[in-house]
Amino acid sequence: MDKIIENLNDRQKEAVLYNQGPSLVIAGAGSGKTKVLTCKVACLLKLGLAPWNILALTFTNKAAREMKERVAKLVDPRSASRLWMGTFHSLFLRILRTEAAAFGYPSDFSVYDTNDTKSLLKTIIKELQLDDKTYKVSSVASRISNAKNALISAEDYFNSPDIQQRDRDSRMPRVAQIYAQYVARCRQAKAMDFDDILFNTNVLFRDHPEILAQWQERFQYILVDEYQDTNASQYLIVKKLAEPHHRVCVVGDDSQSIYSFRGANIENILKFQSNYPESKLFKLEQNYRSTQNIVNIANSLISNNQNRIKKEVFSQREKGNLIQIMGAMSDVEEAYMVAGKIAEMRNRQYEHWADFAVLYRTNAQSRVLEEAMRKRNIPYRVYGGMSFYQHKEIKDILAYLRLMLNPDDEESIKRAFKYPSKGIGDTTLNKLQDASRQHGVSLWTVLESPINYGVVANNGTLNKLAAFRQMIEQLQAKVNELSVYDFTQMLLQVSGISQDMLKETGVEGITHRENVQSLLAGMHEFCQTRLEEGIEDTSMAAYLSEVALNTDQDEEDNEDKVFLMTVHASKGLEFNNVFVTGMEENIFPSQRSCESQAELEEERRLLYVAITRAGNRCALSFAKSRFRNGNTEFSRPSRFLRELDPRLIEQGSASLSSPFGASPFGSSSSYGSSSYGSSYSGQSSSMNLQRKQTYPQRTSPMPKPRSTSPSMNTASSMSAESPRSWKRMPASPATASTVGQAVPGKTGLASVQSSKGNFVVGQKVLHDRFGEGRITSIEGQGDNCKIGVEFVHSGFKMLLLKFASMRPIE
């Protein structure tokens, strides 16, 4: 026991050792939250609790995995593997499967993922003959999801005057019907969606006290990670399970609550103490991750929030570097600036690429950043994006597997129907669906005898349907005879998927086949592991129940690369150096979050999360113009920048006082030119940055672009600025009338006069997109006059004067 807690500080020890009643552990950023949780679990085991008496709930598979590994190291792997430690969804799914009979489901019901849900909703909206522009699938889905997470059933939804009024106000009065229909169809398909797992767990516990009592008895101690992210449904499950013994420990940080949009209720953590009056509060306030300056500037920001639990996060590390704020003329320049800084810092500090993270508020911002990284030969990875199990080819195969256990699974039938193509089109599918709806039976039932259900089709079609049905039945007969691995290999042959995939040519085909191979490899591993552990069941059912909720990334990318990700995705991670980009009004905070105080506070917490990811250095950047939704938009620096303690911001960083309120593209040239000249070392000079252009570039492998078609059309640094990119700056004063009058010099030309001003070799210029630079050459005349400019952040460019939106400065 002592050994487990020997590396903890006093606060952490108290939190770990207290287990007389409910406790709330407020764990500031970087305060060793996971350590406390894992040590607590280890202590409980040492105190004699059986692993299966401990319920430890997380939000992600990754968190659960990591925690399990750490517990395994503290105690023994065997005990660790027997803990009830996992995500809310995976553990309660397990319970639901066990208790399925109690609420009239088969134990191998299907689990619908977001795609299935949306596809079903789309069908229902069509069937109800509602306008799919008014009833957008995504908004209907989110209303239903929010309702479920708030434990509002379809019936409650229909009967709630408030909700009905709200739906009428937003011109979607029939969401209640869609909801009801959706629930009915899920039940018919013997399927549950993610939200149902929690919702139905509540229903189960509500309607079956005897079952609840069993699980209460089992879970002697309950721990919840990231409690600030719990929704009403999760809150209530925990409350019910902990009712008899009240031994529950929740850990979280209200300042890091950033998921209200998906139903998380920050009140759960704020009100924990009133919900559990006898509870004890522990605060972990020492941050071990970040320097004092980073912790303090984050504190100065978050102190602007009203709704929070009082705490004083502090660091005993060195003061560290000041926080830098960098301004750029455009999104492109911002990206180059960040890329340049990363390259420079890496060389100077002998750091790894992976010590750097570039964070942004929206995914769309990654584009320019990626481009800048590629141009600078900086290897990077974009974190997030599509997970393995969301790929079409994987989902198609899993649909077949799901059908084996549950042929009533409508979404899976539809998938299997469509792929590989069987000559059965939408027309036939619609007929089948209509019949299924009219007779109140599943699609599969209709398929078993289409004619009996009034499906009118020609013989060819009927034969195809019969062939499909036979194939499924034939496969079903084998399911229990083979391991998943063997079965799936057979399935790929029988269904024609293998043959079809071989037909695919090109890069995408290769990727698809590789993904299928990975799926098979995963299945093989599943079987091996099971056999090694002495579990004989390597069936598909066993596999599917394990995989149903695996939606996280199987990222094995351990290469040394810079991380690019949204701020949301960065939660829980840490990096030596963090760049937070796009610090502009309407981006961060996002436009949609400016309406209410609560939303604005969440955006502030989001920035708090971003800043506290940094260990040693943190820089925030903004651009004065940004290309968004096909237009160049001008923006003002984020209001949050003004909330940061100015004493912790590096001198020479962008001045924030002047541009506010002024016209976004005011005439102050000093603003743009001085703002980004400073460097981390505090040597504030643009020369310093220019010099890095000559640094020998360490070669590094080019990262694979995410899309299959790498963008090759980006303006090469040697070419004249293309009209296409010029179009991106409609506000630029450049016109055809800017033809220059050249003055000859010793080599080439020394200067040129144009309607934009006088350009001389060696002169400083300010370009709307590339920012500040110095002219190195002038050649050609008239329309062909080209000016070579060495830009501070964008490197050398040869620009056609005619198009360049550039003016001399100084």
Next chain:
DNA sequence: GGAGCTTCAATTTTT
């Protein structure tokens, strides 16, 4: 049933 066209919208995301 698929290639190619038009249209339309455009935070954040795990399970």
Next chain:
DNA sequence: TTGAAGCTCC
């Protein structure tokens, strides 16, 4: 601008 989704035509 991108991309997804729907529509048309072969």
